[in-house]
Amino acid sequence: MGKEEIIINERIDLPFISTNPHFSLFLHHDLTIAEKRRSTGDAYLKKPEFALDRIHTSKITHDPYNVLTSWNHSFHFCDWSGISCGKRHRRVTVVELSSKGLEGSLSPHVGNLSFLRNLSLWNNSFQGTIPHELGRLSRLRHLNLYDNKFSGVIPTNLSGCFNLEKLWLGGNKLVGSIPKEMSLLSKLARLVIEDNKLTGGIPPFLGNVTSMEVFSAAGNPLGGSIPDTLGHWKSLKQFYSGECNLYGTIPHSIFNLSLLVNFSLAVNHLTGSLPSEIGNQLPNLEFLQLWGNELTGVLPPSLSNCSKLWFLEMYDNNFSGKLTIDFSKLRDINIIRLYNNNFHGRGEADDMRFVDSLKNCTRLEVLILVNCNLIGVLPISIGNLSDQFSFLSLGDNHLFGSLPSSIGSLVGLTILALGPNRFNGKIPTTIGKLQKLQYLGLNNNQFSEPIPDAIGNLSLLNKLYLYSNKLEGHIPSSLGNCTKLNELYVTDNRLTGKIPKQILQLPSLTIFLDLSHNSLYGSIPLEIKDLKMLSGLDLSYNNLSGTITSIGECISLVELYLSGNIFEGIIPPSFSSLRGLKVLDISQNKLSGKIPQFLENWNSLEFLNLSFNDFEGEVPVVGVFANGSAFSVLGNNRLCGGLVTLELPKCKETGSKKKRFPFFILVIVIAPTLLIVLCCVYLLCKKKRNSQPSQSSGNERFLKVSYNQLLKATDGFSTANLIGEGGHSSVYKGILDSNDDKSVAVKVLHLQSRGAHKSFIAECEAWRNIRHRNLLKIITSCSSTDFQGNDFKALVYEFMPNGSVHDWLHSSAYTSKLNLLQRINILRDVATALDYLHNRCQTTIVHGDLKPSNILLDDDMVAHVGDFGLARLLGTDLNQNSSSGVKGTIGYAPPEYGIGSEMTSCGDVYSFGILLLEVMTGKKPTDGMFNDGLSLHKFAYMALPDQVIDVIDNDAIVLQSTEANAKKVEECLAATIKIGVSCSVDSPPQRMKIEIVVNELQRILDVLQNI
Structure with a gap:
């Protein structure tokens, strides 16, 4: 949401909203005109043989609509398609070839059209560099090359076009910085350079172009801060610099530009607060888009004075304080998106009073306040909103009380999303009046009583989410009237009765x-x-x-x-x-x-x-x-x-003629043998009566080892055999005589460390319940005493010869690095292990400490998840971690653990997301570059979808022999990073399900393996 597409060209001055528009302004034609203007003037073009010659040598390689067929000697050049001439001097003044599907490069001979005032080639497929010869066009006022494939830098000598008023270079592949010579274009009123690959920041010298009215640099990796000199643009009406990697605060001088109408700085790293008087300083504001930053403080109440405001998009920031904007003054407001902020209510009676002020907003269509920490009761006045109101989303808050029956007055609603919250009581029957409703989400609340039959009146409904409530009674058969329903979730309620056959007869139920x-x-x-x-x-x-x-x-x-x-x-x-x-x-x-x-x-x-x-x-x-x-x-x-x-018994042989062995012979044969076995067992037990056998986790299939055996296996726990150390344990390489001389890893618990004993119990209990090819294989455990009589506890694992993923990513001892296929394979292995722990075990197991150092690699580079010292078995009374205890590792632990939330499988998914991003970027989540609000998650998110290659670890990228293969690799990289970002969002319910992660990574692997 928040990205719109609005066409801009020299005839339509609509505001540019999107940071990624889908239209282009491209210039790709060899005009074949006036190559020798300096010596012969336009009269040269009147000779048909010269015109034909120029067409023949044209750099246009594809003309699908045959727009250039008129460019021949049969017509005067002023009558050629797309060409306009002056009435008196018959010189070319306009070249208008927009959206013609032309391909090729732009001929430098265009620079000879000395009377040219308007050159428009947007929405074609011109490539190559922008000819510097354009700088000769001193009469040029409008230059529109938008939405092509031009590369290279912005020519510095465009400053020669000193009459230039409008310049569109957006939607290309331009690189480098904005040239200083641009400041010489004293008449420039519109500069559109969005969606390129420009760097070097917004230069302060642009402030010298005081005629600027529209500036758009959105979608460039510019970096830097917003220069204070832009406050000199007193005529500025539109400013768009979203997704530009900008940081720092918004200069106060910007808020003095009183003519500003559209203002967008979405998806940057901007900090600080908005001035309290913003609404008085920018009275003409119609469009305000600041989402995806780190802005703090209150949302200024003075925004109420922006009486022309129709679009307000401030989500994904850190705004706090009560929401006190008086929306009744914003009669034109159409869209309000404020979600993912912290409007921390205190349960006061007027916490939701702002809803009362929305009744005068007769054009309001969208209100999204998800995850805003709102507390309180939804006012009855919610029913007073506009008939045009179509989208209401208030989920992930702390709203309680009953859902007012006035909700049924919002007859224009198509989407109603109110979960999770704490609504209780019955679902009002008036909800059946919302005849246009397509999505109804009342999940994760405390609604009780039966599901109202009136829901069956919602004939356009296609998604119904009522899960995780306390709903009772029967599933209403009236749902069979919802003939467009394709998803129905009523899980986790108290419903009784039989399954109504009516919902099973819905052909629309497909998802x-x-x-x-x-x-x-x-x-x-x-x-x-x-x-x-x-x-x-x-x-x-x-x-x-x-x-x-x-x-x-x-x-x-x-x-x-x-x-x-x-x-x-x-x-x-x-x-x-x-x-x-x-x-x-x-x-x-x-x-x-x-x-x-x-x-x-x-x-x-x-x-x-x-x-x-x-x-x-x-x-x-x-x-x-x-x-x-x-x-x-x-x-x-x-x-x-x-x-x-x-470990199932062998199947018995089948055969109808199998003879029965005489019972007395069995007794004669077996009895002496049994007696001998019993005697051997007795003698063996007597011999070892004074020894102290170790305890395994209680399963007979584990070896039994003593402290002495482990001491010998590790050469006295020698530092030479030390292969790892953590807060609760040290890990040694060793060789057990009873393990066929194979190397093992011996994890010795530091019992003097707080929590070590609990860690040992948790790990034993976890290993007792699990077995999977992508989990580290445990051989046995030892709970005994050392030679000084001190408690001794250790776990013995299969040794992993290729170390940990952390070593491969960050250790200088590893000269070779993981290639791309190895990294995706490792991630798939880890995701498969998590899917097993979360969804395939009899008891769901949360790992609790997923990170690269706990992912170990065997001889074949297959990944094995280890270290279950913080594991938790959900639904049991065993090893329940205290909510006040430390859970996980800084950087990998999900944010909800930091505020005391219980461990969940969603927490493991977050840790996996961070792990994935670290594996792909080579950067730790605790890297020094991640400060001032920038995190590994945000670093990766900002690279999506087109700049992922810039954040990938160089060692992971293998150049492909063909352009098609390289494109496939880039698509796979983007898809992988998207998984990591989706897994590591702050909100647990919004994280990608691990079973979906496994499927997506396998799909990516299949593509890569076929390249």
Whole structure:
């Protein structure tokens, strides 16, 4: 949001809003005119043979609309397409060839058109440099080269065009700085250089061009601060410098430009506060866009005096204090976007009083105040807003009380988003009056009582989010009237009754139907077969029963979750039609029978959960069953075979004629053998009775090692074997005799360090529950005493010969660096491990300390996540970290942990996002460059989408042999950085889901591997 497209050319003086417009002003034609003007004048052009010759040698390589066909001897050059001449002297005064699809380069002979006043070539595909010969055109007033592919620098001798009034160079590939000679253009009123690659800041000398009325440099990596000299532009009406890497404060001189109408400085690093009198100083202001900075202080109430203001966009800043603007004076206001600020309310009666002042804003269409820390009750006056009002978003605040029934008066609403908040009581039935509503989000509140039948009146509704409330009663069958509904989420409520067949008969329901975590009962209606185009279905954790046969006709399903119900019967053959299924979870039911063979053959299946049912027979070892981390069959006691890691019993041989062995012979054979075994066990126990065996995590499959064995393995915990050290532990390389002389990593806990014991318990408990190829493999643990009688605790891991990701990124000992494919592979591995911990374990596990030093690499450079000392098992009473304790590492820990929030899987996703950005940029989040509001997240965000190559670690980029391959690589880099940015946003609910991250990284890998 916030980026609009408004065309600018010499005929239309609409304000430029976007920092990335999609129109261009391009000049690409060899005019073939007056090459020898100096010696022969325009009369030269009257000779057809010369005109034909110039056309023949033209630098225009593509003319799709044949606009230059008239440029021949059959016509006088003044009658050529796009050419205008003076009435008296018949000299060329205008060349207008905009939006003609022309390709090629601009001929330097244009500089010979000495009477030229207007040259307009915008929206073509001219390339190459801008000819310096243009500087000869002393009569030129308008030069429009916008939206082409010109490269190189801005010619310094454009200063020779001393009559120039309007100059459009935006939307090209120009580099370098703004030349000092530009200050000599004393008549210049409009300078548009946006969307290039210019650097060197906004130079102070531009302040000398006192005729300036419109200045746009948006979308250039200029850098620097805004010079105070721009306050000399007393005629300035429009100023656009968004996405320019500007820092510092906005000079006070700017606020003295009383004629200013449009003012945009979005997405920079500007700090400081706005002057309290801004509304009095800029009375003509209509458009104010300062979003994406670090501005602080209150939003000045004097903005109420900008009576012409129609566009106010101040989101993503640090504004604070109560919102006290009197909007009743802003009768023309159309769009208000103030989200992601800190208008910290104190629960006072008038915290939301500003809503009362909106009733006079008859043109208001958009009001977005998401994540503004607003506290209070939504006033009844919300219903007094304009009939044109279409977009209301107040989510991520602390609004409480009931939702006023007056909300039903906002008949123009198309989007109503009110979650998360703390609204309670019932959803007002008047909501059914919002006939234009397309999006309704009341999720993450405390709404109770039944869902009103009136929602069924919203015939245009396509997205309905009611999840995470306390809604009761039945799901209303009237939802079947919402014939455009494609997403329905009512999960995590207290709903009862049967699934209404009416919602299953909605052909529009194509994206997701989520009825999970309620108390629905009964069988699945047969009408579910009508959802032929549905992609996702979640009916988990209800009391549903019967068979699941009819779901097999939902042939477009990609995700299917049925766990935690009481479904019976077999996996039906009809499921073989679900060939696009990626996730199938039917765990915790009463399903039985054998595992169908068709599950082995699904290439699309990424995760399969059959746990805690009553399946029997052999577990396959192909397809999804070949990857131990991609499926689960726990709690099915009659299964056998499968991968060795499942530790299931071998399947019995089948054969109808197999002879029964006489029982008495078995006794004769087995009894002596059993006696011998018992004697050996007794003697062994007696021999070791005085030893102190170590304790593993309680699982018999782990080796048992003593303090003495670890002391010997590490050569007395020698510093020569020290490979890492942290706050709670030291890690040594060693060789265990019982480990086939393979190297191991021994993590010795510093028990004198506060929290070390808890860290040991947390890590043991985590390792007891997990096993995955991208997790560090634990061999055993040791809880004993040393030779002085002191407590000793250690964990023994498989040794990772290629060290940590941190070493590869930042250690000078590593002369070679990670290439791009290795980096993406590592990130995919880590994301896969997180997906397993968060979504594939029986108990969700939060790692809590994801960072490069905890990502270790094996011989094949496969990544393994280690160090679970801060791990937390959600939904258990084990190792619950205190909210006041330190959680994670500075730079990688999410911001919510800093204010005492509990550890969540969203916190791991944030840490992964920072990890990804560090891996791709080579910069630590604690790098010294990240100060004054600049962070690794923001550093990467500002490079999207077109400047990503500038922030990528040089060692990661491999030059490609073709331009097409290089473009693919750039697209992959941008897509990867976008993932990191999406994962590391401040708001936990807005972070990308880890399962989506895995899919996106795999897609990027597939592209890179095919280059």
